[in-house]
Amino acid sequence: MHYQFANRINQLQGSPLRENAKRNMEAKDVISFAYGYPSIDAFPMETLKTISERMYTEFDPESFLQYGASEGLPELRELVKQRIAKQSAIASDDDLMIVSGSTQAMDLVIKVLCNEGDVVLCEEQTFSGAVNAIKGYGAKAVPVPMNVDEECIDTKVLEELLAKDTEHRIKLLYLIPTFQNPLGTSIPLEKRQEIYAIAKKYGLLIFEDDPYGDLLYFGDAIPKMKSFDTDDLIIYAGSFSKILAPSTRLGFVMAPPAIFEKLVLAKQVSDSHTNFYWQVLLTEFMKNYDFEQHVSYLKELYREKLTVMLEELAKLPQDAIHYIEPTGGYFICCELAEDVDEEAFLDYLFDHKVIVIPGNIMSVAGKGYEKFFRLNFTKPTIEDIRLGIQQMQDAISFARVEQVSKAI
Amino acid sequence: MHYQFANRINQLQGSPLRENAKRNMEAKDVISFAYGYPSIDAFPMETLKTISERMYTEFDPESFLQYGASEGLPELRELVKQRIAKQSAIASDDDLMIVSGSTQAMDLVIKVLCNEGDVVLCEEQTFSGAVNAIKGYGAKAVPVPMNVDEECIDTKVLEELLAKDTEHRIKLLYLIPTFQNPLGTSIPLEKRQEIYAIAKKYGLLIFEDDPYGDLLYFGDAIPKMKSFDTDDLIIYAGSFSKILAPSTRLGFVMAPPAIFEKLVLAKQVSDSHTNFYWQVLLTEFMKNYDFEQHVSYLKELYREKLTVMLEELAKLPQDAIHYIEPTGGYFICCELAEDVDEEAFLDYLFDHKVIVIPGNIMSVAGKGYEKFFRLNFTKPTIEDIRLGIQQMQDAISFARVEQVSKAI
Numbered sequence: 001m002h003y004q005f006a007n008r009i010n011q012l013q014g015s016p017l018r019e020n021a022k023r024n025m026e027a028k029d030v031i032s033f034a035y036g037y038p039s040i041d042a043f044p045m046e047t048l049k050t051i052s053e054r055m056y057t058e059f060d061p062e063s064f065l066q067y068g069a070s071e072g073l074p075e076l077r078e079l080v081k082q083r084i085a086k087q088s089a090i091a092s093d094d095d096l097m098i099v100s101g102s103t104q105a106m107d108l109v110i111k112v113l114c115n116e117g118d119v120v121l122c123e124e125q126t127f128s129g130a131v132n133a134i135k136g137y138g139a140k141a142v143p144v145p146m147n148v149d150e151e152c153i154d155t156k157v158l159e160e161l162l163a164k165d166t167e168h169r170i171k172l173l174y175l176i177p178t179f180q181n182p183l184g185t186s187i188p189l190e191k192r193q194e195i196y197a198i199a200k201k202y203g204l205l206i207f208e209d210d211p212y213g214d215l216l217y218f219g220d221a222i223p224k225m226k227s228f229d230t231d232d233l234i235i236y237a238g239s240f241s242k243i244l245a246p247s248t249r250l251g252f253v254m255a256p257p258a259i260f261e262k263l264v265l266a267k268q269v270s271d272s273h274t275n276f277y278w279q280v281l282l283t284e285f286m287k288n289y290d291f292e293q294h295v296s297y298l299k300e301l302y303r304e305k306l307t308v309m310l311e312e313l314a315k316l317p318q319d320a321i322h323y324i325e326p327t328g329g330y331f332i333c334c335e336l337a338e339d340v341d342e343e344a345f346l347d348y349l350f351d352h353k354v355i356v357i358p359g360n361i362m363s364v365a366g367k368g369y370e371k372f373f374r375l376n377f378t379k380p381t382i383e384d385i386r387l388g389i390q391q392m393q394d395a396i397s398f399a400r401v402e403q404v405s406k407a408i
Numbered sequence: 409m410h411y412q413f414a415n416r417i418n419q420l421q422g423s424p425l426r427e428n429a430k431r432n433m434e435a436k437d438v439i440s441f442a443y444g445y446p447s448i449d450a451f452p453m454e455t456l457k458t459i460s461e462r463m464y465t466e467f468d469p470e471s472f473l474q475y476g477a478s479e480g481l482p483e484l485r486e487l488v489k490q491r492i493a494k495q496s497a498i499a500s501d502d503d504l505m506i507v508s509g510s511t512q513a514m515d516l517v518i519k520v521l522c523n524e525g526d527v528v529l530c531e532e533q534t535f536s537g538a539v540n541a542i543k544g545y546g547a548k549a550v551p552v553p554m555n556v557d558e559e560c561i562d563t564k565v566l567e568e569l570l571a572k573d574t575e576h577r578i579k580l581l582y583l584i585p586t587f588q589n590p591l592g593t594s595i596p597l598e599k600r601q602e603i604y605a606i607a608k609k610y611g612l613l614i615f616e617d618d619p620y621g622d623l624l625y626f627g628d629a630i631p632k633m634k635s636f637d638t639d640d641l642i643i644y645a646g647s648f649s650k651i652l653a654p655s656t657r658l659g660f661v662m663a664p665p666a667i668f669e670k671l672v673l674a675k676q677v678s679d680s681h682t683n684f685y686w687q688v689l690l691t692e693f694m695k696n697y698d699f700e701q702h703v704s705y706l707k708e709l710y711r712e713k714l715t716v717m718l719e720e721l722a723k724l725p726q727d728a729i730h731y732i733e734p735t736g737g738y739f740i741c742c743e744l745a746e747d748v749d750e751e752a753f754l755d756y757l758f759d760h761k762v763i764v765i766p767g768n769i770m771s772v773a774g775k776g777y778e779k780f781f782r783l784n785f786t787k788p789t790i791e792d793i794r795l796g797i798q799q800m801q802d803a804i805s806f807a808r809v810e811q812v813s814k815a816i
Contacts, residue, residue: 056453064655066655067655103680107678249681268537269544272508272537277655
């Protein structure tokens with residue numbers, strides 16, 4: 001079924017698996033909740049324009065057009081370290097490298113840590129790019145079941161898997177602890193500490209992927225796992241895709257020294273370094289302009305969109321659809337009730353040009369999540385959020401009739 | 409000895425192996441012929457500034473700040489195809505993808521073609537980044553001896569290696585046919601055809617790496633190997649690092665369909681896509697500005713530098729130093745005569761703050777090329793080229809005395 005939906009999406013806007021970045025997704029009459037894109041209003045055009053002009057007139061051309069260090073611009077690396085120390089209480093001595101999005105951080109980490117046949121544990125629903133990175137090096141992505149009520153993987157299963165791994169094939173645990181993709185959930189502090197204690201006991205490395213971490217809309221921030229990494233077990237990756245612009249491909253990775261050295265070599269071999277025009281521009285933005293104010297603006301923008309989507313979802317029959325209300329990030333994940341035929345539901349939506357991502361696409365096993373679908377609320381307009389979610393009312397009715405018809 | 413020289417370079421300007429892109433190489437009093445950097449005068453600042461301003465004011469922000477397709481901007485891919493069809497007579501139907509420098513093209517190709525223990529044949533002196541890419545996936549880089557007078561690998565050895573390879577471990581032949589790095593040589597047409605005929609006979613894939621191909625200063629261009637690829641055997645990669653700006657990380661790869669599909673997937677997993685600000689800017693540059701005029705300007709600039717370096721080299725005792733005069737590209741490769749102690753020669757230069765790259769660093773085996781060193785002529789000023797090469801006069805005298813002293 002998953003493929004069938006993939007094909008349907010394909011017809012409308014290209015495969016979400018292979019071309020999750022297709023431009024043509026915004027045909028005028030399509031309402032897309034599909035991809036994790038920032039809003040068209042999210043780009044700080046005036047500031048970018050001002051800094052860019054200054055760079056081309058006042059800056060040494062070699063500072064942003066010549067080859068640069070594989071680790072990235074030293075000043076930017078320091079600014080990012082200071083920023084995550086301040087924003088996320090991460091006061092690690094670990095070194096930090098600028099990479100081409102946190103996607104590249106994961107790709108390099110798998111290259112450096114895994115051989116063919118090695119295992120990376122993942123949340124059972126997770127970012128498909130990470131799973132593809134794991135598979136790309138011949139390693140195995142093994143799902144750890146979720147305890148959805150706890151917004152966390154089942155820590156008992158985690159410990160059992162590690163205890164049984166006498167050959168040490170498990171090389172890494174991949175987690176998106178904050179505003180998870182696709183679930184929108186955040187692992188509570190005590191669960192983060194519990195996972196860390198297990199990792200410590202078994203010497204397990206953890207990749208803490210945090211591309212959405214800045215985008216907290218409600219409540220208090222939960223400390224990053226990296227903030228209590230006393231034992232050099234956590235590789236922490238972040239991104240500017242969601243808070244500056246995805247096209248810039250600016251992300252970073254912070255890793256314990258032994259791993260960091262290898263990551264730098266892998267980065268150099270992979271693409272020499274990340275674009276320096278953008279590294280210099282972001283440095284200026286963070287140093288001399290209103291970067292934090294821009295992030296605050298984004299939080300306002302997306303808080304409103306999330307609020308509207310939750311309002312509209314609340315109007316749907318709550319016995320037909322279940323979702324956890326996220327406190328930040330990009331996504332809401334929904335699960336359909338047993339009596340709602342998922343195929344009919346999604347067919348109805350697609351036929352009415354409302355696009356969502358079916359759950360199996362973000363499932364490590366590629367199956368078992370037929371009843372789930374993911375909604376992005378940052379890219380669509382407020383009006384489209386209202387219209388699109390309202391369509392689900394009829395989609396649910398249609399899909400309930402289908403379910404009954406099938407049983408007859 | 410190679411490591412000793414590497415350390416010496418390290419002290420002055422960082423390791424050329426691990427950080428070939430170090431910024432601080434240009435301490436005022438150092439004359440560097442080391443890295444393959446464009447001139448500080450090479451960047452078309454006015455045009456870049458004009459297009460950038462227009463982008464931030466007139467263009468849809470999503471066209472260059474949003475996520476984009478992994479393959480790159482369709483319009484740019486088409487323009488690059490048209491350009492290489494015109495400039496290089498490559499009229500292939502193969503698809504073309506924008507990647508982050510031709511370095512990334514090689515990294516992705518190795519990932520897609522090679523398993524651990526597989527073999528990639530290389531020119532015995534070649535780009536160290538390519539060798540590192542091969543090793544990074546557990547494959548083996550095996551050097552094919554050069555026939556320096558023919559400016560080509562020994563085709564007999566090539567054929568023997570293929571004939572013996574009954575288990576088909578040889579997956580690829582990596583070549584820089586035009587203005588080779590580090591040798592500055594270009595494989596003559598008949599030799600290109602001979603290599604292609606051998607590849608055809610054995611079904612061998614060839615990676616034609618062509619980052620310098622545009623920079624022809626004397627004589628006629630030799631047809632690219634890709635231009636006679638009737639049998640889908642050639643992966644062709646090029647770069648805008650040397651003709652626009654390295655920091656942009658803009659390169660491309662053209663490959664037969666079966667390989668192309670896999671490369672796109674690998675690209676997506678690696679870093680989603682290449683920076684779109686620069687893809688859009690380059691598209692504008694090629695479409696509506698004077699891109700070919702800019703390349704002509706670079707050819708003038710570098711032709712003069714090459715001419716001066718050859719003039720100065722000609723003043724050195726020609727029985728002490730041997731080199732092939734290149735007709736384009738970035739490098740001249742020199743070999744010292746038997747009676748010139750290479751360690752003393754390079755020590756003398758380094759002590760007088762003239763930096764070159766010792767031959768072993770660009771040797772696949774990492775040894776056997778003690779007598780060689782590479783000179784870059786694009787980055788240094790005309791004045792520094794004169795001063796630096798003139799230092800070699802004394803370096804040769806010093807090293808000849810050393811050689812004699814050792815024998816006593």
